[in-house]
Amino acid sequence: MYLHETTSRSGSPAEVLTVFLKLGLTSFGGPIAHLGFFRDELIVRRRWMDEQGYGDLVALCQFLPGPASSQVGFALGLWRAGPLGALAAWLGFTLPSAILLVAFALSAAALDGPFAQGVLHGLKIVAVAVVAQAVWGMAKSLAPDRQRAGIAVAALALVVLLAGAMGQVIAIALGALAGLWLCRDTVAAPAGMLRFPVSRTAGLAALGLFALLLVGLPLVAANTGAHGIDVFDAFYRAGSLVFGGGHVVLPLLDAETVASGWVSKDAFLSGYGAAQAVPGPLFTFAAFLGASGSLPPDGVLGAAIALVAIFLPGFLLLVGALPFWDAARSRPWAQAGMRGANAAVVGILGAALYDPVWTSAILRPLDFVLAVTGFVLLVAWKAPPWIVVLLLAAAGGAIGAVG
Incomplete structure (x- = not known):
């Protein structure tokens, strides 16, 4: 098996739910920051998987449409405790923010005032510290030599110059190709695979169901006129067509909900702010x-x-890809390609550290001081991420209140 003695995949769904509920309550900063939280909690501290396996998993999820960080979390739950572990990981990571946003939609309360705005800005600074820690740690593990460091820098440049999710996909693809050429000497002898509990039959069934829903839902919605199916179809299509997740999905959601008249523009923007x-x-x-829809089903349903x-x-898509990815990655050529792709992921993390994380959070010298403080707390003092979240959010709120 592709496992070090310090890693473990033996766990229970209850354990996975507990860990991911903690992450769901403390993981601020968007998908790139989430990958940093996952790495710190599950790879570095709990050693559920080794660094190389985690890097491979991140690279795979960056290739696929959908929410990359949630796909990584889903896969880690699957690895640790099987299908119920995957479900537990999704529920734990997703429900805290979903419940808060539904409560916001139902109460129509809005975050306002200097203190609240300062807290929001403090959370953005948290993302700077977390992403910087992730870049620092993953670069040491996944880009330790000149060849892979060069791939990482090239990927960073490509993503910065070619904005958008497609730039990330191209960077990873080119990183994999460069790895085939530059990383052959670093390939270890195959020692098994990072085996997920998904058979090829199950993988093919998942891919078939994905395609069936993508094609069939619009037909069913058109022939039944059921608004609930319209809603499911609209959000399923948005999740199917976006690479990278996060903010990239917003234009699709705007087109599906605001343009169709289901949600007002003001409600859409206030909900995005709350998110x-x-x-x-x-x-x-x-x-x-x-929850904000103008037609039933709305509310909690x-x-x-x-x-x-x-x-x-x-x-x-992730379940469909995993069994075939398992089989390919034990081959020497696939290992070389994945090393190049992993190095490209480091470059993508570095580009994200600059834009949007740094550019949206570091607006004045004091922001820089807080970001460096958070980074030092995480890296040198080994402080839990939730402590850094609370400290920097409180500092941002205090600065906002003082003005």
């Missing part, structure tokens, strides 16, 4: 939109339909 204040995946914005629909396609 920045909660932890967990930005895809839970779908729960807010489902509408939120549940939208939430399941937007996450489902990414998970079906």
